[in-house]
Amino acid sequence: MNSQKIISIIVLVLSTIAILACLVINFDTWIVYAVAMFGIPAWILSLGLLTMAKPKPEDAEERIKEPFTGY
Amino acid sequence: MNLMANILIQVIIAFLAGSLLLGLHRKIMARVQRRPGPPIIQHLLHSLKFFFKETGFPKTASKPFYIGITFILALIWIVGVIAGPVAHDSLLILFGVYAVYKIVEHNSGSSSGSPYGKLSCVRAVLSAATELPLFAAIIFVYLVTGTMNIGEIIAYQSVHGPLIFSIPLAALMFFMLIITKSPYSPFAITKDKVLISGFETEHYGLLRGFMHFSESIAWYVMLWVFLTIFFGPLTAVGYLVGMIVITFITGFINATTPIFSPNHSVMTQITVGAICFFGTILMIFTGVVA
Numbered sequence: 001m002n003s004q005k006i007i008s009i010i011v012l013v014l015s016t017i018a019i020l021a022c023l024v025i026n027f028d029t030w031i032v033y034a035v036a037m038f039g040i041p042a043w044i045l046s047l048g049l050l051t052m053a054k055p056k057p058e059d060a061e062e063r064i065k066e067p068f069t070g071y
Numbered sequence: 072m073n074l075m076a077n078i079l080i081q082v083i084i085a086f087l088a089g090s091l092l093l094g095l096h097r098k099i100m101a102r103v104q105r106r107p108g109p110p111i112i113q114h115l116l117h118s119l120k121f122f123f124k125e126t127g128f129p130k131t132a133s134k135p136f137y138i139g140i141t142f143i144l145a146l147i148w149i150v151g152v153i154a155g156p157v158a159h160d161s162l163l164i165l166f167g168v169y170a171v172y173k174i175v176e177h178n179s180g181s182s183s184g185s186p187y188g189k190l191s192c193v194r195a196v197l198s199a200a201t202e203l204p205l206f207a208a209i210i211f212v213y214l215v216t217g218t219m220n221i222g223e224i225i226a227y228q229s230v231h232g233p234l235i236f237s238i239p240l241a242a243l244m245f246f247m248l249i250i251t252k253s254p255y256s257p258f259a260i261t262k263d264k265v266l267i268s269g270f271e272t273e274h275y276g277l278l279r280g281f282m283h284f285s286e287s288i289a290w291y292v293m294l295w296v297f298l299t300i301f302f303g304p305l306t307a308v309g310y311l312v313g314m315i316v317i318t319f320i321t322g323f324i325n326a327t328t329p330i331f332s333p334n335h336s337v338m339t340q341i342t343v344g345a346i347c348f349f350g351t352i353l354m355i356f357t358g359v360v361a
Contacts, residue, residue, distance in 0.1 A: 022075035029074060033153055036078045041145035045138070045281060052277040053125040 004049060012046035015039040074157075081156045082149060082288065085295075089287030090115035092294070092318045096254060099322030118283035126276030131184025140179045141278050144285040147171045151292040155299070159222035162209050165296055166202075169248075172289070173199055176261050176270050183273030191270040194260045200337040201251045201258065204244035204344035211241040211351050212300055221299060228303030235301040240347035240354070242301045246317075247343055249293055253321040257328040258336045294318075 018035045021027075027035075094114040101108020128134055147168050154164040173195055180192030213219055215238055216227040228234060235242045251258040261270055274282055291314070298305055298313040305313065331339060 019075065019079075023073055023079075026073065032074045032078070036075060036082075036153060037146055037149055040079070040082060040149055041142050044145065044284065045142055048122055048277040048281060052123055055125060 008046040008049040011042050012050065015043040015046065019043065078149075078153060078157055081152050085148075085152050085156070085288040085291040086284055087115070087287075088314070089289070089291035090118060090283075092314055093254060093287060093290055095315065096318045096322045096325075099319055100255060100326040103323055103326035114283070114287070118280050118287065121275070121280030121283060122277055124276040124280070126278060129183055129185065129273050132273065133182050133184070136178070136182040137274075138278065140175055140182055141274065141281045141285070143171070144175045144179070144282060145288075147175065148285045148288040148292060152288060155221065155292055155295055159220070159225065161219045162212065162221060162224075162296075162300070163219055165292075166206060166209055168292075169202055169205060173202065179274065180261070180270035185273045187272040188270050191261045191263075191272070194263070194333055195270065197333050197337055198251070198258070198260055200340045200344075201248055204340065204347065205248045207344060207348045207351075208241040208244040208248075211238050211355075214355065221296075224300050225304050233301060233303040238351055238354070240350040242297075244344055244347045245297050245301065247340060249297060249317060250321055250324060251340065252289070252293060253325055255325045255330075256321070257325065257331050258340060259330065260333045260336045263330055 015038075018039045022032045022035050022039075091111060091114070094109070094111040097114065098108045098111050128137065151165060151168045154160040154168070176195035176198075177192045180188035180190075180195065182188075209219070212224060212234060215234065216224050218224060218227070224234075231237070247258075250256055253259075254262075294314045294317055295310065297317070298310055302309070302313060330336075
């Protein structure tokens with residue numbers, strides 16, 4: 001499992017717990033704002049990184065070795 | 072209602088309404104140009120479709136920065152939702168959101184390493200001229216109402232009537248910002264087609280879908296703020312009608328106006344801003360504004 005996947009899983013779990021906690025418990029306003037500001041984008045991004053389509057094994061090499069045209 | 076539930080509902084409304092309004096905007100542009108155009112729901116479908124697409128990362132990109140900037144883009148517009156529709160907080164926070172948005176445009180362009188992104192990033196600095204009329208408009212709202220708080224501005228208007236009638240030129244300055252931020256705007260020099268998609272060029276797949284999510288929220292928040300601070304207390308139907316009308320107007324303008332060159336864009340914005348600024352000062356000092 002690569003580091004991107006591990007980090008995404010950790011962020012997804014933490015943000016889900018934080019958002020659910022704010023839904024269930026009435027924290028101070030500033031805590032809820034902080035969780036919303038960081039938790040919602042983190043939840044969406046980590047979910048996206050985990051669910052996005054991956055290249056087929058036979059195409060994976062091609063993606064990495066795609067010729068760099070240079071700028 | 073629980074605060075987090077309120078925020079989540081507002082974010083979802085902002086995303087769905089913003090997506091549909093941007094779809095409507097594209098449809099209007101197409102019809103003005105005698106094209107059938109995509110269905111109104113297309114922008115929403117694109118956002119969802121991109122979200123699950125395969126995403127690669129360019130070799131030239133600074134990866135944490137390249138991904139992180141999309142996170143910051145979403146973060147600032149969620150701050151916009153919180154400061155606006157949720158908390159009715161200070162206009163200065165929203166001005167801060169626009170200021171950071173400019174930084175996002177700049178850094179999104181530079182993080183990919185693409186020349187198109189880099190050129191767009193340079194233009195983002197030039198187009199900071201957009202924020203000057205916005206700041207001036209906020210100052211005038213403060214001078215007339217004596218507050219920066221959106222809730223108090225709404226209360227002021229419920230007593231004295233909508234601000235659009237007392238400081239119309241300040242409203243025009245804010246409207247300039249809306250035109251500038253609308254898709255295919257004549258002032259959208261950071262997304263000029265000669266730069267492909269400007270600072271978004273190298274953000275594709277999931278990251279583009281994520282940026283679409285943020286931009287839909289941005290469009291909703293922008294229209295919400297404009298309607299709230301210039302048209303007073305509105306019902307949900309009032310907001311809906313107002314947002315559709317503004318989307319129609321910007322769609323017509325953008326469909327019939329070619330994009331300006333960067334220097335013309337900046338000079339036009341500054342000129343309109345200056346005329347409205349001095350015009351509003353004149354109105355205040357001659358007693359036209361009560």
